[in-house]
Amino acid sequence: MDRSIGGLEAAGEWHVLRSLIPELRDKNVLDLGCGYGWHCRYAREQQARSVVGIDLSEKMISRAKEYNDDSAIDYRQLAIEDIDFGAGEFDVAISSLALHYVERFDIVCRKIYHCLSPGGSFVLSVEHPIFTALAAQDWYYGSQGERLHWPVDDYQIEGQRMTRFLDHGVVKYHRTIATLVNALIESGFMITKLSEPQPTQEILAKHPEMRDETRRPIFLLIAAVKG
Amino acid sequence: MDRSIGGLEAAGEWHVLRSLIPELRDKNVLDLGCGYGWHCRYAREQQARSVVGIDLSEKMISRAKEYNDDSAIDYRQLAIEDIDFGAGEFDVAISSLALHYVERFDIVCRKIYHCLSPGGSFVLSVEHPIFTALAAQDWYYGSQGERLHWPVDDYQIEGQRMTRFLDHGVVKYHRTIATLVNALIESGFMITKLSEPQPTQEILAKHPEMRDETRRPIFLLIAAVKG
Numbered sequence: 001m002d003r004s005i006g007g008l009e010a011a012g013e014w015h016v017l018r019s020l021i022p023e024l025r026d027k028n029v030l031d032l033g034c035g036y037g038w039h040c041r042y043a044r045e046q047q048a049r050s051v052v053g054i055d056l057s058e059k060m061i062s063r064a065k066e067y068n069d070d071s072a073i074d075y076r077q078l079a080i081e082d083i084d085f086g087a088g089e090f091d092v093a094i095s096s097l098a099l100h101y102v103e104r105f106d107i108v109c110r111k112i113y114h115c116l117s118p119g120g121s122f123v124l125s126v127e128h129p130i131f132t133a134l135a136a137q138d139w140y141y142g143s144q145g146e147r148l149h150w151p152v153d154d155y156q157i158e159g160q161r162m163t164r165f166l167d168h169g170v171v172k173y174h175r176t177i178a179t180l181v182n183a184l185i186e187s188g189f190m191i192t193k194l195s196e197p198q199p200t201q202e203i204l205a206k207h208p209e210m211r212d213e214t215r216r217p218i219f220l221l222i223a224a225v226k227g
Numbered sequence: 228m229d230r231s232i233g234g235l236e237a238a239g240e241w242h243v244l245r246s247l248i249p250e251l252r253d254k255n256v257l258d259l260g261c262g263y264g265w266h267c268r269y270a271r272e273q274q275a276r277s278v279v280g281i282d283l284s285e286k287m288i289s290r291a292k293e294y295n296d297d298s299a300i301d302y303r304q305l306a307i308e309d310i311d312f313g314a315g316e317f318d319v320a321i322s323s324l325a326l327h328y329v330e331r332f333d334i335v336c337r338k339i340y341h342c343l344s345p346g347g348s349f350v351l352s353v354e355h356p357i358f359t360a361l362a363a364q365d366w367y368y369g370s371q372g373e374r375l376h377w378p379v380d381d382y383q384i385e386g387q388r389m390t391r392f393l394d395h396g397v398v399k400y401h402r403t404i405a406t407l408v409n410a411l412i413e414s415g416f417m418i419t420k421l422s423e424p425q426p427t428q429e430i431l432a433k434h435p436e437m438r439d440e441t442r443r444p445i446f447l448l449i450a451a452v453k454g
Contacts, residue, residue: 130357130379140367140378151367151376152357156425156441176444177404178421191418194405198383214383217403 008199008207010097013125013219014038016197017096020123020223024048027091030115032080032108032124033098037064040073043094052090054078055098080108085115092116095124097219100132100172105180109187116226122189123224128196128217132174135161139212150216180222189224196220235426235434237324240352240446241265243424244323247350247450251275254318257342259307259335259351260325264291267300270321279317281305282325307335312342319343322351324446327359327399332407336414340453347453349416355423355444359401362388366439377443407449416451423447 017039024046031039034053043051051073055061061077080095080102093112102108112122131137133155139147158179161172181191196217199210244266251273258266261280270278278300282288288304307322307329320339329335339349358364360382366374385406388399408418423444426437 130382134376140376149361149367149378149380150382152379152443153376154441155357155377155443156423176423178423181408181418181421185419191408192412194408196383196403196405214381216379216382 008203008210009213009218012197012199012203012213013097013221016195016219016221017094017123017125018042020193020195020221021094022092022121024092028052028089030054030083030085030090030093030112032083032093032095032112033101034064034075035060035096035098037068037073037075039094039096040064040075041068041070043092044070044072048072048092050074052076052085054080054083056080083108083111083115085111087114088117088120089115090117091120093120093122095122097125097127099124100126100174101170103173105173105175106183106186109183109189113187113189113226118226120226121223122184122226123221125219125221126180127172128220129155129175129177129180130216131218132161132172135163135172137163147212147215177220180220184222184224188227190227191222191224193223194221195223235430235437236440236445239424239426239430239440240324240448243422243446243448244321244350244352245269247420247422247448248321249319249348251319255279255316257281257310257312257317257320257339259310259320259322259339260328261291261302262287262323262325264295264300264302266321266323267291267302268295268297270319271297271299275299275319277301279303279312281307281310283307310335310338310342312338314341315344315347316342317344318347320347320349322349324352324354326351327353327401328397330400332400332402333410333413336410336416340414340416343453345453349411349451349453350448352446352448353407354399355447356382356402356404356407357443358445359388359399362390362399364390374439374442404447407447411449411451415454417454418449418451420450421448422450 026049029043029048029051031053034055040051040053053075056079140151142148199213253276256270256275256278258280261282267278267280280302283306367378369375
């Protein structure tokens with residue numbers, strides 16, 4: 001789970017991510033970057049047989065065990081890049097707003113392809129390449145402090161972005177849309193859907209400040225299957 | 228072919244488009260929005276058996292017949308939306324910078340799927356959704372006239388954009404990346420590659436002004452096959 005996105009945006013992303021996940025009943029599920037374990041718990045609510053949740057953060061893994069304890073969920077403190085599961089161990093892999101922290105998306109795609117069963121699904125979300133291109137990750141403001149537009153620059157220059165969150169630096173990796181999609185295809189995945197979520201009319205009615213979320217894409221979600 | 232992009236950018240787009248097109252020897256090729264017929268001629272140079280080139284512009288079709296005359300190329304003045312070819316008539320469909328002028332991309336995808344043979348290819352390029360989001364289609368400039376960044380706004384608001392080219396208005400249709408890719412998938416296509424071209428080092432060395440083309444994506448190319 002991302003640590004620098006507002007709650008409402010994250011709620012919208014969860015809603016869309018879950019709409020892309022196939023039926024989970026009796027499935028073995030892998031959650032890459034599980035954070036506090038909310039998606040792991042959701043998978044079990046959907047009758048998943050077993051769930052492995054991994055996250056680099058010791059604090060998050062220990063909180064996940066506390067908040068979403070379940071003997072069928074195996075939480076492990078591990079970097080996404082370091083997964084080393086056997087062939088076909090999982091039916092579904094999910095990753096919510098974690099892979100833009102990972103330097104080698106291509107390697108991760110190959111590892112996930114390996115550990116999925118034939119026909120298995122990989123559903124992921126990342127901060128949108130339009131959102132990660134500039135490290136500032138902020139609107140361009142007018143003289144009255146109004147949001148004029150979303151600035152894009154250095155789009156084709158992939159790699160590290162030193163972003164700020166609260167009072168500390170956070171390294172993210174910017175990749176183009178083509179790089180993300182092609183890495184999945186080159187690993188053997190078939191793309192089944194893309195999503196660039198925006199607030200529903202219902203959300204906009206309740207939270208007019210979410211109007212700006214129609215102005216630029218903030219997340220990119222990709223659903224893919226192992227052919 | 229687009230009428231509002233500079234020659235160098237267009238040359239780069241052609242180069243990448245052609246790299247995505249499969250072997251054309253003995254193939255029946257359809258070129259949607261053929262303009263002056265340069266891609267039709269290229270297909271014949273690659274030993275395509277037959278080529279149908281369509282374009283809405285009477286002037287372009289008549290110039291195409293003049294510049295790239297060939298008895299195996301059939302030029303027709305026709306809107307892309309109005310194609311009505313039989314099932315499996317073509318092996319390869321290409322469309323270079325034309326489909327952002329078409330209102331119903333979804334219908335066109337279904338029609339192209341229908342007229343391709345099994346395993347047939349569809350390779351298309353459009354102005355990038357980041358480029359079409361704002362009708363101004365221009366950089367955001369600083370007080371010294373310098374290009375500060377590329378402004379994005381109204382990304383999620385799909386539909387008509389009244390753009391200017393020389394002294395007349397041109398209607399384009401903005402669609403999100405997800406809409407473009409999902410329309411192809413929903414028509415039955417399998418996505419095989421995306422490309423967001425940028426100038427090569429060689430081009431940058433010769434034409435330093437092309438440096439700005441690394442700052443935001445200008446074109447989106449998609450290669451897909453009929454599964």
